[in-house]
Amino acid sequence: MAILCAGEILFDFISKSPNKGLGESGLFEKRPGGSPFNVAVGLAKLGADVSFLTKIAQDQFGKFLFEYLKENGVNTDYSFRAEGLKTCLAFAAVDAQGKAEYEFYRDDAADTRLELKDIANLQYEKFNIFHFGSIALIDEPTSSTLTRLFDNFISRGLLTSFDPNVRKSLLKNRESYNNLVKSIIKKVDILKMSDDDLFYITEKKDVEEAIRTLSIKEGSILFVTLGSEGSLVYKDGIIERVPGYKVKVVETVGCGDSFMAGILYKLRDLSKEDFYSISVEELVDYANFANKCAAVVATKQGAANAMPTLSEVRQFEFL
Template sequence: MTREILVAGETLIDFLPERPGPISSVEQFDRRPGGAPANVAVALARLEQTPLFWTRVGDDPFGRYLRKTLDEHGLPDRFVERDPDAKTTLAFVTHDETGDREFSFYRDATADTRFQPGRVDGTTLEDLEWVHAGGVALSSGSSREATLDLLERAASRDCTVSFDPNARPELWPDEGVFREGVREALEHVDVLKAAEEELEALGFEGDGVEELARGVLDVDGGPSTVFATRGGEGAIAVAGGDAAWSGTASHPGYEADVVDTTGAGDAFVAGTIAALSEGRDVEETLAFANAVGAAATTAAGAMAALPDREAVRAIRRTE
């Protein structure tokens, strides 16, 4: 069976706190599967567009748990790699009273920093219409070269390439290195999803989120479409003249009973990919992606709350 979408990047363990507050004050954590690309891949499966997923976990108890979880969500194991010489990444998450979170990573030479170029073969790429990756893989190890290689080869085969910077400052030496790494990736990207503050961290300038997004469209050879998220204030989309879809749209987002915002941005990404790959226009795509993101905030844990299409329709009925 030919699959039209491939997602690439890390799968890891999120440890979620029993209550809000700084990590030093939390006594108990719950283990949950996570990693932005893993969340995107599972979210697409929940939206009935199961992708191929290229990821790498340790050959340890955490890695075995994650492989089992991916299998339970129906993701094929063809590109789910097991690293016998490295551990699986762990991330401890802390929340404030509004549900916003911070991360503390244990990611020194772990499996997801050890992707190797060329693992996704040319024949597979020829069968794909869409490839998605995230910025964490660019931050360390051979995964940077492997991710850039994948994006370049996908773009050369006329795949639509999407990218989420997924800025985690603690994983980068400084903001300048983050900016340089992501800017290099953007040379191969068609669709960029980024939070407003991420666009600023990448050095784009403008009075407001729409001007920031239009600054991305001015990058030579860079993205032709930008989806910029603004948390509880919704999101905007700007598509340039070279995009397969056209137009500018904004959406205020949806009301939801927020429990945990972990994974909401990843759910938004999956909603964007699903809608655009189905031929929806920018305005409808933005509304759909916002609904997927809102539904994903209603339970704890990134994967646990990822919605199916009925849950998305329920959120949209509140509009």
């Protein structure tokens, strides 16, 4: 069965000036990115049937991104092209303390303008899983459109997946944002969060304590990525840690999205009944595969560009 990913599509401009921060960086490298977009490309490169739902500007950046989706095997039937709007640009750098800095330029960005009328003819029966999240939830009307779509998938008995991928610099109201994320968490089947996202949403500083404050419905699954420490699986009160893989790290942009793609790839053919009966042991195996996907990405430069194929994951030699 196919997967529908939805959300932002943009260009990342990654600083090539080590530890200079955004203000002092003099050179940036342009790469296609955006969390749900990276996941869609990652799924396609692994061999999954995946479509991407968004609005894409008809500026030169947007035209390239539309072709990039097609060239990488992502179905674009629901990637609507929009005139008179812009492509979102995101700048990223690491400062002298090793902290990542982000600045987003989203004025009149096409991916913020997804409307309910755009999804009126969506063929739900084509899809087994709906995945969404990230900064697409911040701007209207896209935020309301995606949350309505989320509810529509739930009402049809289909699986749903969510990664908040928090970008604090874009949030105007932390309380309203956290309330929205928590309302989604209560209903979603597959939840993925980084440890930083988890701490931000729960305001706790211990991973296991933070998990137990979340209102995760019975049978749903949570994956928490822990950077070089690997990941964690949670289901129905059971927590299992899954060690990461040692690699020579080039950068970590896109690792979390590759992890998410790995998880969805493993779950893509499950019925809802099979999904809810899946064991924690099986989920640990899936997280182990996703850890491998993320580790491969860490050895490369790029976000969508770095997403691995299935053969690459299988043949990669870890340290």
